[in-house]
Amino acid sequence: MDRVSHGARRDGSRTGPADGGATSRARGRGARGDRASGDRYRPGTRRATGEPLRASWRPRQDADEPATGDESGTAGTDGDTPPRRRSKLRRLLSTYGWRVYAVPVLLVITALVVVDTTRTDPELGASGDSGSSGTSSTLSSGEAAGVPEQPAEQVDLNIPTAKLPEGGDYTRKGRGTWHVVPGTGRKAGDGGELYTYTVEVEDGIDPASYLGDDGFAQAVEGILSDPRSWTGTGEVSLQRVDASHPDPDFRVSLTTPDTAHRPDICGNSIPFEASCYRRDVDGENRVVINLARWVRGALAFSGDMIGYRQYAINHEVGHALGNGHEGCAQDGALAPVMMQQTFGVANDYVARLNNTPGGDQGTVPADGKVCKPNAWPNPQAR
Template identity: 60%
Template sequence: MDRVKSDARGDEQRTQYVASSRRSAHGTGRGSPVPPRTGQYRPTATPPQRVGEDRYRPGGRRTSAEPLRASWKPQAESEPDEPRRKPVKRGKFGTFAKTYGWRVYALPILVVITALVVFNTATGPAEPIAQEGRTSAAAESGTGSGPKSGTAVLPENPAKPVNLNIPTAELPKGGDFTQAGKGTFHVVPGSGPKIGQGKLYTYTVEVEDGIDPASYAGDDSFGNAVQGILSDPRSWTFDGKKALQRVDASFPNPTFRVTLTTPETNHRPDVCGYSITYETSCYTESFQRRVVINLARWVRGAIAFGGDMTGYRQYAINHEVGHALGGVHVPCPVNDGPAPVMMQQTLGVADNYVAQLNDLPGGDRNAVPADGKTCKPNAWPSPNP
């Protein structure tokens, strides 16, 4: 029996396997003789199997005798591709940013935007005022008595009551009136034709619930008075650019509502307010676009008009409707001339008196100068059409 030397650890079983292989090739006549060793790889028989670690050496050629299973040494350990990176140390901000992601950067941006909006709101220009007790921030100059198109007119009042010395602003003595109503309103029945040419403005006539009719001669009397004033050619249709038409409750959305209110309702912050402590009327955009006529003034008038109640009522309607059409407050332009209908004649016809309102918060300091001019009362936008 021939013995074969092996570089690996020999054992009896391996020796017997080799001997048996040679006998099969030479002694039995089965198969072909073993070719001479020439250095060329010619697999003619299953090579002997090595036992031990060489059998599973990574990268070695697999033979049919080797089991199909992975090496016991992982590739990462035997042939590392690159050295392991050292973990990056994160500070508190890094950990916070990793946890919340993009929110960390979005939050400061939102804070800055909010601060800018608040700043612009607090420092922006004051809104125009549409109350006889206040001047408008967009007051016209000169003798203009027509509305200024596109002007926003909103009722605003000082945060605290203001004491003013305007003797002509006091409510005159006179007839009785209801001090407080129910705060709700009803539309006075009635409608009328279109008056004037140009852009159409529709209006309803309304009265607060709970008013004693004896103080204003009833709903029909008030409704007819309002319609008659606004249909007069001296009123706001004089320029041929505007048309007015009274509508009833069936009309879904009138341009404005001419509303007779009690003083208590008038004083509400969401209506006219009462910071200057004088009875006034107003126009309020936010309260269903109401032309608010103070019952106290409708019954007693104003000192500047003396006992001319008809003239004062005509002025009150035209002045407040002027705000609904975009008009703003103006001063007396010419001494002893007719006062513009948009001058605050309920408080007086002297610029020195009305100018006191300029110093109120939100007032326009240039709206009415204290120039000593005094006008005569006037009820119409165009006294001489």
């Protein structure tokens, strides 16, 4: 049994056991309770039996991490040791987290993009021109099926019908300039829009290989005046003009292979001689007839030089009139004149060539169809 001490009241009377004991016990419980309450929730102490679960107001920290407090970083600790002040970098990371790293990275990326979009390609120049002629193409079509703006490495293609046949000699390289063959012609065709054209020959070609300027000009004019040509559709009329006409709609130009292979003319992305049509930003629309093909023709025409020359003129002039490439529509039928017959009359071969970089991809399906050579847009005309 606990001993109870008796004390005196202010009026001199002594306290009884009930009164003094209750007060002392209450005072004792209060003191012990305060210490127990503080110790009970101190980090690392064991919870007293029957007490409810309760999280510490100050979570435990790793030993190597300084104590943290308010935003100033000067909160006190349980002992007398002054708190360690956080570095500026730690406070910055604590406040902004991953944004500290993200913002500088985004600034660098933005600067690189701005520099890249404003940079000028030294090979193309500020205006994007390509080649040595100082002109650039807005439309590039023809049997070559696309002209790269920069010289491209040739694609190795196994297309036996696309090879240049054996035959006569021709000038490999001219001067890269053309002269207009003198002479004008009558209007051919009665309907549609009138298109004018000049006949031109590259300077530096040996006349013996193409029967001279007049022979070439007469062949071109005769082909385009034939009702089986484009005038037979009733949609266009054609007329040959000479150098006195300052602005013809297109120029039919006999061109050496080396000049035709220039990146600003027909390009050199395929290993076969080809003709093409070229429209330049300065307004000159040029039908380029490759001299090697004019002299030797194409394997698909089996030595029919007249038929091949008719085809070559009609095909490239067809581009000048706004027509695109076509494939063989019916097995065994005449090939459309806008099929690339210089390389063959089988869709599989033409599709393989068109699917090369810079080619007219997707125009001709590789469906196994094979047509017969045809030189005219309107072969049924008389």
